[in-house]
Amino acid sequence: MSLQVFTFLLAGVIVVSGAIGVVLSKNPVHAALFLIQTLFGVAVEFLVVEAHFLAAIQVIVYAGAIVILFLFVIMLLGVDRAEDMRVEPIIGQRPAAIVTGGALLGLLLAVIASSDSLTGGRSQKGALDATDQLGAPLPNVNQLAESIFTDYVFAFEVTGLLLTVAVVGAVVMARRIPGALQPLPRTALDASREAAAEAALSEAAEDAADDGVDVDSAGEV
Amino acid sequence: MMLAQQEYLDDFTWFDGTWKTLWLGEDIVFLVLKVVLVFAMLLVSVMLMVWFERKVVSDLQNRIGPNVAGPWGILQTLADGIKLFFKEDLTPDQSDRFVFKLAPYLSLIPAFLMFSIVPIGGDFTNGDGSVEIAGQTTFLQLVDPPMGILLFLAMSGLGIYGVMLAGWASGSKYPLLGAVRASAQMVSYEAALGLSLAAVFLTSGSLSTNQIVQSQTDGAFFVGGWNVFSLGFIPFVVFLIAGTAELNRPPFDLVEAEQELVGGFHTEYSSLRFSLFFLAEFMNVVTMAAIIVTLFFGGPHGPILTDTLGGVWPILWFFLKVLVFLFIFVWFRATLPRLRYDQLMDLGWKLLIPFSLGWFLILASIQVGRDEGWNLFVVVGVGIVGMGLGAALLLGAIRTARLSRSESEIVEYS
Numbered sequence: 108m109s110l111q112v113f114t115f116l117l118a119g120v121i122v123v124s125g126a127i128g129v130v131l132s133k134n135p136v137h138a139a140l141f142l143i144q145t146l147f148g149v150a151v152e153f154l155v156v157e158a159h160f161l162a163a164i165q166v167i168v169y170a171g172a173i174v175i176l177f178l179f180v181i182m183l184l185g186v187d188r189a190e191d192m193r194v195e196p197i198i199g200q201r202p203a204a205i206v207t208g209g210a211l212l213g214l215l216l217a218v219i220a221s222s223d224s225l226t227g228g229r230s231q232k233g234a235l236d237a238t239d240q241l242g243a244p245l246p247n248v249n250q251l252a253e254s255i256f257t258d259y260v261f262a263f264e265v266t267g268l269l270l271t272v273a274v275v276g277a278v279v280m281a282r283r284i285p286g287a288l289q290p291l292p293r294t295a296l297d298a299s300r301e302a303a304a305e306a307a308l309s310e311a312a313e314d315a316a317d318d319g320v321d322v323d324s325a326g327e328v
Numbered sequence: 329m330m331l332a333q334q335e336y337l338d339d340f341t342w343f344d345g346t347w348k349t350l351w352l353g354e355d356i357v358f359l360v361l362k363v364v365l366v367f368a369m370l371l372v373s374v375m376l377m378v379w380f381e382r383k384v385v386s387d388l389q390n391r392i393g394p395n396v397a398g399p400w401g402i403l404q405t406l407a408d409g410i411k412l413f414f415k416e417d418l419t420p421d422q423s424d425r426f427v428f429k430l431a432p433y434l435s436l437i438p439a440f441l442m443f444s445i446v447p448i449g450g451d452f453t454n455g456d457g458s459v460e461i462a463g464q465t466t467f468l469q470l471v472d473p474p475m476g477i478l479l480f481l482a483m484s485g486l487g488i489y490g491v492m493l494a495g496w497a498s499g500s501k502y503p504l505l506g507a508v509r510a511s512a513q514m515v516s517y518e519a520a521l522g523l524s525l526a527a528v529f530l531t532s533g534s535l536s537t538n539q540i541v542q543s544q545t546d547g548a549f550f551v552g553g554w555n556v557f558s559l560g561f562i563p564f565v566v567f568l569i570a571g572t573a574e575l576n577r578p579p580f581d582l583v584e585a586e587q588e589l590v591g592g593f594h595t596e597y598s599s600l601r602f603s604l605f606f607l608a609e610f611m612n613v614v615t616m617a618a619i620i621v622t623l624f625f626g627g628p629h630g631p632i633l634t635d636t637l638g639g640v641w642p643i644l645w646f647f648l649k650v651l652v653f654l655f656i657f658v659w660f661r662a663t664l665p666r667l668r669y670d671q672l673m674d675l676g677w678k679l680l681i682p683f684s685l686g687w688f689l690i691l692a693s694i695q696v697g698r699d700e701g702w703n704l705f706v707v708v709g710v711g712i713v714g715m716g717l718g719a720a721l722l723l724g725a726i727r728t729a730r731l732s733r734s735e736s737e738i739v740e741y742s
Contacts, residue, residue, distance in 0.1 A: 134424075136424070136427065136493075136496060137427070140427070140493070143489065159473060159474045159475040160474075160475055160478070162475065163475040163478035163479065163481070163482050164478075166482035166485065166486065167478065167481050167482045167485050170482075170485060170486060171481075171482065171484075171485020171486065171488070171515075171518070172485070172515060172518075175485075175488060175489075175492070175511055175515055178492060178493075178496075178511075179508070179511065179512075182492075182496055182504065182507075182508060183508065246474040247474065248474050248475060248535055249534075
């Protein structure tokens, strides 16, 4: 077994075990830690196929910024102590997640199996094959840079614009409107919570009626 | 011999072609030796750095400082280390035990890995920085991957987790506040750090640290090729400030502001786990100084005396330059008062990031102008006018925002 295959398998174990950990861990912070493990493993996989730049960006952007933001939200909202991950907030969320995950997996496998016909591109294994004027192989980083800033410069700029729009959107949403605070728009989660509270209330009322206690006072408790 | 070497290489064809220095060109034993050497060098430098910092700060404050352990107190760190070893190892009741124990390693390992890309020697004046030791041609750095300096950014990004998880896992509020402050600060300043790095990439045309050092040595007279001069000081100054903030060192040490947060994220740590944080922190200081030297001051390239003494001079030059920056970090600590949190964020987001972005754009347009043969004065003039307009817009926006905010606050509190 060559070292390349060995590294690939090792990183694969890291990725898959991390992914399972994200789903199964009960504490949100632990789940985020497993997510970092997965992202790091994916970075190693990128290194194995000589995509050095992608590997670095994977760690810098995903592990270094995005999961940090997840952790920020988890810590500042105190979700890790208050929320119980075993309770399903929206009914039917888990079956829906399983169906969607399965569908995505199928789609991914279909793309891999027929990459030429679906994406129109040729899948590349190992180092890219461009050479410089002297015939020496160029590093992947340089080839990627050339490709981004020549052939795909429009797509690249449009992506930048999209991100700017997203930032402006976030600023507008986070802006405080002068005057009294408006109530938040109702979501499906609110509806399910209210339904649950009502059900609990009516149950309490029934219990109270059974016990012969005044319904109103039981409701206040 | 040659044949045996070839067979051996065939077994270890990992990254064939591009990542030559890691496996193909070098013996595994040789590589392991390098790893051990870098490891030992970092540990010793941390030991000396702690002593150096305490000694210099005490000099600047008219004190004597550590003077008991060893000559001039140079073994003080060793004594402290032994003391930390024998202290009781506490685990708070409220803590998340596994994460609490994991966190120190999460900040230590990136600190180690970061140094692996720094070239500490080699003749860059007449060659490409490679040296020959025992029949092996090698660079005097652990690895020279094509992603080069991005490894530094990635590792400093991962180092945040150690701090953040330490604060969270302690299960008490001051560490948590310290951790949230630390990670917000490090994430914000990473942007400024990356932007000033981009200016370096622009002139060197490569991410590899070896190439960056090489690009600073060819052609120019004396030290004129060093990036600190050829990029016009601004990226260097931004990098120095952002780097100090990234290290959580004074004047940006509000992460562990004693008056407010006891000890910050490591309040609940003691004994060996605390010493691991301490080690990582000082290792990062040494690494940051080394990275600054590599990026902006030509690494091991010296102005004079480059090829006497058989390759020792570049190494001496490198350590001399690193020492200057270590002194500057200590000097900052002894001189500057700590920033307030809002001042810190204002400096990062409203000054350093726009400034380094603007400077980067000007450098890029000069580069394009040179390639296309445009008149340099026109390019620079248009660039400066454009930057002026951008700055005016930004300042106007900040002013308007401040005015409307204070108005709404008046409405609210009246």
